[in-house]
Amino acid sequence: MSTDLIDGSSQVHKTAEIGNNVRIGPWCSIGKNVRIGDDSILESHIVIRSNTKLGRNNRIFQFSSIGEDPADKKFQGEDTWLEIGDNNVFREGVTAHRGTGSGGGLTKIGNHNLLMPYVHIAHDCIVGDNTVFANNVGISGHVEVGDWAILGGYAGVNQFLKVGAHAMVGGMTHITNDIPAFMIVSGRPATVRSINAIGLERRGFDKDTIGDLREAFKIIYKRKYSLQEAVDQLKAMREGCESFQILIDSLESSEKGIHR
Numbered sequence: 001m002s003t004d005l006i007d008g009s010s011q012v013h014k015t016a017e018i019g020n021n022v023r024i025g026p027w028c029s030i031g032k033n034v035r036i037g038d039d040s041i042l043e044s045h046i047v048i049r050s051n052t053k054l055g056r057n058n059r060i061f062q063f064s065s066i067g068e069d070p071a072d073k074k075f076q077g078e079d080t081w082l083e084i085g086d087n088n089v090f091r092e093g094v095t096a097h098r099g100t101g102s103g104g105g106l107t108k109i110g111n112h113n114l115l116m117p118y119v120h121i122a123h124d125c126i127v128g129d130n131t132v133f134a135n136n137v138g139i140s141g142h143v144e145v146g147d148w149a150i151l152g153g154y155a156g157v158n159q160f161l162k163v164g165a166h167a168m169v170g171g172m173t174h175i176t177n178d179i180p181a182f183m184i185v186s187g188r189p190a191t192v193r194s195i196n197a198i199g200l201e202r203r204g205f206d207k208d209t210i211g212d213l214r215e216a217f218k219i220i221y222k223r224k225y226s227l228q229e230a231v232d233q234l235k236a237m238r239e240g241c242e243s244f245q246i247l248i249d250s251l252e253s254s255e256k257g258i259h260r
Contacts, residue, residue: 007044019056034067037086051079051098055086055111064094070107070123072100072141085111085129096121103142110147122159134171146181146250148203150196164250166203168196177259180220181250182213182243185259192221192259209243216247221260227251 005021006012010028019038024030028046036048037056044062048054052067060066067082069075078101090096094115099106103124110129120138121127128147133139137151140159145151149163152171157163162178169175170186179185182200184193195213216237220230231251238244251258 025062031067049098052082052084054084055088057086058084058088058090060090060094061092061117063092064090066090066094066096068095068097070097070100070141072103072123074102075100075123078105080105080123082107082109084109085113087111088113088115090115091117091119093118094121095119097123099124100141116153128165148199150199152186161256162250162254165246166196166199168199175259177257178250178254180254180258181247183217183259190259192217205243209241212237212241213243213247216244220251227258227260 006024007026009026010024012030013032015032016030016034018036021039022036024042025044027044028042030048031050033051034048035053037054039056040054040058042060046060047065049067080099080101082096082098083106088109096109097107100123107121107123107125109121109127112129113127113131115133116135118136119133122139122141124142125139126144128145130148131145132150134151134153136154139157142160143157144162146163146165148166151169154172155169157175161175164179164181166182167179168184173186173190174188175190182195184196186193195217197210200210216234219225219233225233231248234244234248238248
């Protein structure tokens with residue numbers, strides 16, 4: 001660990017492991033059993049409490065609190081962790097809590113995610129890659145968010161729910177059921193509007209795949225099928241379309257029921 005890039009006002013616990021070319025700005029506190037990967041930047045006034053692993057090239061802005069004790073009454077100080085991948089940006093005031101013993105002991109955030117100011121990631125959550133959480137988004141404990149999902153400002157997700165890959169949640173939307181992959185959900189009460197066609201176009205999905213997913217949306221939401229009947233219809237159409245399998249998996253893995 002080079003001390004040249006660590007401001008003298010910051011405190012680093014003796015058990016912390018700091019990678020190469022890590023810059024730690026003023027008034028930061030790095031706790032026990034923290035690992036910070038190479039080329040990461042901590043701007044200032046940041047707390048990384050304990051038992052937290054960060055990969056390479058992460059940037060954390062001022063007043064963020066990372067790896068804090070979970071806000072769960074059942075937590076009794078057990079040894080739990082927060083794991084964060086590579087190339088993430090945590091803007092001002094982000095909070096991300098470690099897991100709980102009863103919830104598996106791990107909160108996990110993947111790679112290439114953008115968490116805008118005052119986002120909260122609660123205990124035992126699993127966040128994939130390439131997601132965007134706009135200002136003041138809060139996800140409750142045990143929530144899973146799939147790759148490329150986007151959550152608009154002030155959106156809130158109830159505990160134990162799943163937001164599917166490539167889904168988009170509109171600003172100020174309260175999510176009370178699972179969201180299937182590729183869907184746009186907005187409003188109060190939350191309503192599935194369509195597939196996330198613009199997002200898919202930006203990510204390079206071809207027109208045929210987007211057209212197939214539009215048809216899938218109609219099967220799930222516009223026709224009078226039960227959910228199982230809709231899934232059976234999608235399975236009959238999935239040959240050669242990887243995206244259909246992602247959608248089917250998100251439907252079949254739902255435990256709390258989907259927004260319909």
